Every structure is written in structure tokens, then in C-alpha cells.
Amino acid sequence: MEFPVLKTKRLNLIEIKEEHVDHIFNIFSNKEVIKYYGMSPFTQNEQAKSIIKSFSKNFQEKCSIRWGIMLKETGEFVGTVGLNNLLLSSKRTEIGYDLSPEYWRKGIISEAVETVIRYCFEVLDLYRIGAVTFPENESSYKLLLKLGFKKEGLLRGYIYQNDKSNDAFVFSLIKSDWKT
Template sequence: MLFPTLETERLKLIEITQNHEESLFEILSLDEVTRHYGTDSFTSIEEAKKLIDMFQKNFYEKRAIRWGIILKESNKFIGTLGLNGLQLKNKKAEIGYEIHPFYWRTGYTSEAIKEVLRYSFLELELNRIGAVVYLENQASINLLEKLGFSKEGVLRDYLYQNDQFHTTHMLSLLIHEWKTTALNSFGAKAN
């Protein structure tokens, strides 16, 4: 299976390789990024290398797809976005993402998520995309709700990070909801 490269107006979503280790490390070493990521901040480039290896292994085992988010105009690596817990047989996955703080509030994350949702629902033929979000990560909750996700419930002490448990929201978007949202709000082609 070839890695699916995706494009939007301003972004390329590409396979993450060891060529991106320094950029990934730079992003995941920032406490402001990792505080809602589900892992402690990276302290060595080796952690980035291992994560990239895991992204590639999970893709080839059809358990996940993780894209690097690249700005078309500068070819700059600004974050990652992916489908975790991918279950093609059960037609579901969970979405996760992080972006360098310099690019927050630029619309890049929303643009990338919209394309991954399109790919997930139309090409992978998934029925459900979930999202696990820290209770205090209101920016991410707002973004997902704007894209049509609904809160389903609370997962108590679901993630363990920085020596403490964190309770999260569980959100989801179903294909029929996405089709309605995409057609009404974003002008996307949803067949």
C-alpha cells in the first residue's frame, strides 16, 4: 500500500520520514504543544526518530496513518495529523494532530483536518472518526465542533502524562453528519 499524499490549497500532507526528525523534535519538545498531546515533551532527537519509526510501522501494519503537514509556499514542516486506532474492517479511527504554535490560529489545522476527513470518509470508507481531547483544550474542542464533531462523553483519568492522570472528552463525527456539514458549510464534494 502506497502512502497517500494529500493536498489542500495551502498544504501538502505527506509521509513523515527521518528527514523530518529535527522539525518533529522542535515541535514536540515544546511544553505548550505537548501539554494536550498525551505524552511528555521530547528531550532528545532520538525520541523523534522512534516516533517516526512507529508512524511508519503502524502505517504498514494498517493500524494508523500519520501525515506531516507541509506549507506549499515554503516546504516547511509545521506539524502532524493522523488517524490512530485505524480499523478498516470496523470502519473507524481516531484523529489526532499537533502544529507548531507559530502556526496556531492560521486555519492550517482546520484545512488539513477537512482533507483528512474527506479522505477518511470517501476513500477509506470509514463510518466514524473519534477524537480524544483534554477537557481544558477548549481551542481543539471548538475546532472539532466547528467541523461537525459532537461530544459523546467524558473518559475519566483516560491519559497519563507528566505523572498525573487526565480526564478527556470523547468527540465523534459520523459519515452522514460529515456529508451534511461538508455540503452545507464547506462546499466540499461529498458523494
């Protein structure tokens, strides 16, 4: 299966390859970026190489897709957006995203996520897209609500990070509620 490159007005969503290792390390080692990510910040480039390999392996196994977010204007790699727990036979997935802080509040994630949602419903023919956020991550869950996701509830002790189990909100967008 060929990796699906997606394009928006300002962005190219591309396959993440080993040549992007420094960008992935910079993003995933930033404490602000991964504050609500469910993992510890990267401390070594090897971790970035490893996660890139896992992105590729999981895509080949059709259980996830992770895109690099590149600005068309500058070619700069600024974040990632992807589908986790992709179950084509069950027509569902979960979406996640991250972005370098200098690009926060510029509509980049919104633009990327809208494009991935369209891909999910129109190309992959999925029925449900889920999302999980920390209750404290207000900007993330407000984005999901703006994009039409519905809050389904609280998952108690769902994400283990910083040596403790943390609660999480769960959201979903189903195809019949999606506004094209």
C-alpha cells in the same frame, strides 16, 4: 500500500520520513505543543527518530496513518495530523493533530483535518472518526465542534500525563452527519 499524499489549497500532507527528524523533534519537544498530548516532551533526537519509525511501521500494518503538514508556499514542515487506532474492518479511527505555535490560529489544522476527514469517508470508507481532548484544551474541542464533531461525553482518568490520570472529552463524527 503506497502512502497517500493529500493536498489542500495551502498545504501538502506528506509521509513523515527520517529527513524530518529535526522538525518532529522541534514539535514534540515543545511544551506548549504537547501540553495536551498525553506524553512528556521529547528531550533527545532519538525519540523523534523512534516515533518516525513507529509512524512508518503502523502505516505498513494499516493501524494508523500520520501525515506531516507542509506549507506549499515555503515548504516548511509545521505539524502533523493523523489517524490513530485505525480499524478498517470496523470502519473507524481516531484523529489527532499538532502544530508549531507560530502557526496557531491561521486555519492550518482546520484545513488539514477537513482534508483527512474527506479521505477517511471517501477513500477509506470509514463510518466513524473519534477524537479525544483534554477539557482544558478549548481551542482543540472548539475546532472539532466547528468541523461537525459531536461531544459524546467525559472519559474519567483517561489520559495519563504529568504523573497523573486526566479526564478527557470524547467526540465523534459519523459519515451520515458529515457535510461534504
